[in-house]
Amino acid sequence: MAHLSIAEALRQGLREEMARDERVFCIGEDIGIPGGWGGAFTVTLGLEQEFRARMIDTPISEAGFFGAALGAALMGLRPVADVQYSDFLFCAMDQIVNQIGVMRYMSGGKVTVPLVMRAPVGATGRGAQHARNPEAIFYGVPGIKIVCPATAYDAKGLLKAAIRDDNPVLMFEHKSLYGSKGARAESGALDASSDIPDDDYIVPIGKGIVRREGGDVTVIANLLMMHRALQAAEELAAEGISAEVIDPRSLVPFDWELVEQSVRKTGYAVVVEEGPRTGGIGADIAATLAERCCDYLLAPVARVASPDIPVPFAPPMEDYYRPDAARITRTVRQLRDALPA
């Protein structure tokens, strides 16, 4: 059993999958340069020493190498393509949305696209173009599975599941959770490290997890917001409110059963997301819960999200933009206060 950060757990997962299956390879910018950084957040650091021919350093050509990854996947290889910041997924949008997401379907189910895409998210003091949480945009694109690990255990397990999946899987990783070290350390980082079993394991795609049990309100949150939700749950407990924190881990497919079960118990649901509120994942969760278990909801589903603005640079404005534990506790209190005792 080793205790690893998310960056280390992902690296170990990649190493094991590449050793296990020679069809697996990595493709991206600055991922295997000797003396370099192992990608923007150290995930692939040193892998080029073991797998030189399967660590493909690309030019800065996102549309090109995402499409190339698709081509290689169609020929039976299992690429792991990454962008340095999720904002650059938009440079490859045609390949991701019009090609990767529809290729299998268009073929009448004849072709498979075993392709993993990795993208760091989160507002971390870099300004508007290195800051997005674009999960909701891709959530609305049919044909792509989406996973969002909040811990090192899940990061490794979901990555392995994604690599072994015969479908395109997009993995969002949070810059503040990587635990990148040395010169690539993030300021304001959180500890998301876990004990990692020595034995091979996967975390199944589509399965959420209850991070903290509670009976009064269900808080649904992933990535950095999951950690903020746990913080909020701790504060709420001191006030006598028992919050159940659910980490869906996957967005597509979504573990509706797990969330529904919890809501049937608590009667209240709060969805937390780091991206903007309008068109967000919270909107879809609220609508779906209304459809599935309206009778059990004692109040409308509440949403905690960012305002509908680009990400500002200055720290006071960025802190205002990004949801935190205080906003979650406030929302939970309001939700319960709104109801006659």
Added chain:
Amino acid sequence: MSASVDFQLQLYRTMVTIRHFEERVKFLFLEGIMPGTIHQYQGQEAVATGVCAALRADDVITSTHRPHGHAIAKGLTVESIMHELFGKTTGCCRGKGGSMHLGDLEKGMVPAIAIVGGGIPVATGIGLAFNMKQEPRVAVCFMGDGATNEGTFHESINMGAIWSLPVVYVIENNLYGASTPISQTAKVAHLADRACAYGILGVTVDGNDVLAVYHAAREAVERARAGDGPTLLEAVTYRITGHSRRDPCLYQPEEERKQALEREPLCRFATALLAAGVDQVVLDAIMAEVDAEIEAAVRSAIAAPDPRPEDALDGVFV
């Protein structure tokens, strides 16, 4: 072509301003006083300086994730840039942009575009507008060597060429895109050779020689202004600092770094000026003035009030 001593001293002042600004900022950043992340310009000063010296005030540039030098050379004040780096409302983007998005359209600089290759279409459109409005203005697109491998490079320069737009596409070839050597991501000997794919002129110049850059840029700008279309101008240089933040540059061979330091543009220009008879006292005086300006900017930036958190909500729409 020769340039007057006064003009050369102006160039020197701009280069010193950029260098000393960057060194001060690096220090502030390492001290933990300055927020965010930074991509610095040390070693490339001759490019922004030489190119912008060939422009008029109402010509317009686009910039990249590495914009501090471009901003200074295009005439933004050190104060407005420093305040922006500190995230103050008094900064050139009111604290909304930060290091990677410096700009001020009133000074002829579009807020810098940190998506690699993202500025190439924008500069092309600025040139298109100048043509449509029949204004004798020129757009300059600064980009790194790495940006020449984005699809936008091809799409945009081709449009600039077929429409004979008044654009100068400037490649700052510092030999690396982040940690990746350009020799690994491009097969051409000179990136300017790519111009032939668009039927336009490509020029490669020593990007550490400010006068050479200035003369090449002036010709390209004159062609553009005269309606003769775009030029692809490659300035070969070197980044003598990290790519960003605390990058130890272990991917750069030591010998290469050493040689690059010997060729770095500021000392080189100072040496040339002294050889041409300029007194060291004159150069020292420029440095002292520049340093005083930078120190004043640091002091006023630290003292300036932070934006209110809810200011974040302003400015999405008109």
